[in-house]
């Protein structure tokens with residue numbers, strides 16, 4: 049059965065800007081796959097959002113502050129002329145045209161508004177527990193509307209006290225865009241938003257110890273954090289390549305020997321990890337969050353002691369033991385658009401049956 053779906057994007061940044069982090073790729077991939085399956089999809093996103101192939105309704109207003117910059121007891125935050133409020137006001141007006149609204153924002157308002165809508169709402173929660181206010185409102189929705197809270201990994205769900213109420217969906221990629229590269233050059237990669245919770249400095253330190261070039265890809269969300277790293281490691285063999293569109297990112301990433309993933313926080317999933325696998329690039333990652341579920345130890349990567357630069361170094365020394373073909377294989381089995389589409393479609397269907 050075909051459904052009419054309204055996707056509500058992140059209010060942190062416009063689609064294509066990089067500000068929204070992994071959610072940007074997640075929303076466009078799920079939209080693409082649902083369209084391919086014959087569903088009707090419209091995306092509501094902040095003004096300036098771009099996509100060559102997806103229908104986007106752009107909404108003006110002030111962007112939200114990223115939740116990862118907030119502390120546990122912080123209250124809920126909304127600007128005057130908030131883009132989040134404007135997006136949901138639009139959703140309220142058009143809800144009768146849709147079977148299901150899917151919320152991709154890690155924000156309080158959409159969860160709070162859920163009982164006020166006539167249309168069913170599914171929430172794909174993109175981060176683990178960060179603030180008390182968010183924990184409380186997600187739990188309320190999970191209890192009142194069973195099965196409507198989706199997450200990316202079990203480890204992410206377990207950061208909440210209501211883990212068993214969450215539906216684990218992993219994530220998926222359009223694998224036709226990611227080319228397998230069997231013969232890398234001598235280089236390492238680091239991909240992500242450049243912000244303290246991503247621990248880039250540890251990857252730089254490890255590359256310096258090993259004397260292997262580290263290519264850095266991503267949006268400089270925190271410029272002073274980036275400058276501090278450059279000052280701290282003046283002679284490190286690093287190259288900042290920029291924030292690249294997926295087509296270019298996969299080409300550069302594929303040529304690297306490994307991706308270093310160094311989160312300081314419980315990474316809900318780690319889109320960059322499955323993107324690397326799709327290119328045949330193994331992972332050396334801290335044993336934290338979704339990465340612990342993505343990596344097959346000794347085959348597609350090494351999980352090392354969190355916050356240990358030495359652990360990263362030891363992993364880099366043993367890179368030869370990893371199997372690039374197995375990395376691509378893993379992506380094809382679990383993280384294809386089709387595999388993810390099956391999981392997501394089943395989730396939608398169960399919600400709509402209720």
Ligand code: UDP
Pocket residue numbers: 066068069070071073074239240241265266267290291292293294297317318319320321323
């Ligand atoms: N990314 C990109 N180009 C770049 C660097 C990163 O498109 O040059 C994207 C990457 O594909 C991924 C996202 O940025 O989807 C980072 O998401 P991740 O889930 O790893 O972390 P988050 O930012 O959500 O915490």
